[in-house]
Amino acid sequence: MARGELMKKLLASYGREEEFRAVAEQIIGEEEKKNNRVLARSLRRSLDAGPARSSRPKALAPLIPFPEAAGDFVELVEPTHNKQDIILSPENIRIFLGLLRESRAADTIRRRGLAVRSKLLFCGPPGCGKTLCAEIFASELGLPLYIVKLDRLISSYLGETATNVRKIFEFARKQPSVLFFDEFDALARARDEDGEHNELRRVVNSLLMFIDRIQPKGFVVAATNLDQSLDPAIWRRFDEVIWFDRPDTRMIARFLKMRFKNVAVSFEPEAHLAELEGYSYAELERLCLQAIKASIIDKRKIVRERDFLDAIADERRRRRRTSRMTAA
Structure with missing residues (x-):
């Protein structure tokens, strides 16, 4: 040539x-x-000498167009994080490694007449890594991540919700992807709740049928902060249920080390582990960033302990106020 x-x-x-x-x-x-x-x-x-070849598998198929009617409540998310950006419990690390290995051996497993785990339910309080984990999981698999905003779907299309959910599941059946249902409790709440709308009860019945029947090309992942609100029949429809708890002190120490890895500090962040017990990753991220920004505003190259303590005080104030509102 x-x-x-x-x-x-x-x-x-x-x-x-x-x-x-x-x-x-x-x-x-x-x-x-x-x-x-x-x-x-x-x-x-x-x-x-160029960048090493990625060990990540390629997507299984080109992207197909998402149903036009569902475009208002679905979003294709480009991954911006990798596995170095998340801290999981040893139990969850073991589960996700098993899921990755199983997915990569899917053809062999199916030839033996066995099903591959492909329907996952993430449970845990807000800010503890459910959405981030879905993104990194999709990235490790080499699959596109689609996020479904169920709150928007229900508020805008209550009379058509079951039809739209069917379109979403039909898409997941055809497109190798990770389809992520955020705020799943907004759709799958218990059918015996007092005052529940008849249409929503019908939607839950349809949802149970869709989850039961689907064999997705990739994964269907649902996340909830309110697992106690889910319909009891939902649980057995998922191949795996994974809990994301608030980090313990060991995991908080790892997070602080990761967050300040490329930042000069004049103190030991780990000395404040007791004050940070019970905080979510989102809260820890916010207070670390606030401490770093304080040094930037003052045109300092080093984050001082005072910056960190002030950020903790601000986060504590925010937690105190928001806890009152949620309890009201």
Whole structure:
């Protein structure tokens, strides 16, 4: 192939790792055939010195269009985090590693007539990593992540909710993806709750049927902060239920170390573990960022202990006020 054509193919394949490397190998091969061995060796060294190949599997299929009627309450999320950005309990690490291994051996498992776990329920208080974990899980699988905002679906389409949910599940059946139902309790609440709308009860009945029947190409993941509100029949529809608890002191210490890894500090954040007990990851993230911003505002290169303590005091005030509102 002419050198100019190869260069055009190389530029056109930029961003697609396997194609880019294949064209680069062709160019190197052409130079070797011409006896330009010094140039060929130099090109190969440059290629080998580039970023390591990703061990993450590729998406199983190209993206298909999401049903137009469902576009208002579904969002394709581009991953911005990786597994270094999350801290999980040892139990949850074991579960997710098992799910990843099972997914990668899915064809072999199905050939033996066995089902692959593909319907997951995440439970736990707000800010403890459920949404972040869904993003990183999708990224590790090499699958696109679609987030379904059920609160918007119900408020806007109450009379059509069951139809729209059916469209969502039909999409999950065709598209290899991680389909993430946020605030799942908004849709799957107990049918015997006093004053529950008849339409919503019908939706829960439909939802139970959809979850039962679907064999998704990827994963269906539902998350709830209010697991006690879920309809009792929901639980057995999921292959795996994973609890995200508030971090213990060991996990808080790991989080602080990770958060201040690239920041100069004049104190030991871990010395304040007792004051941070019971905080969620979202609260810890907020107070760490506030401490860092205080040093930036004062044009200092070091975060002082006073910055950190003030941020803790602000977060404590916020928790105290919001707890009153939720209790009212």
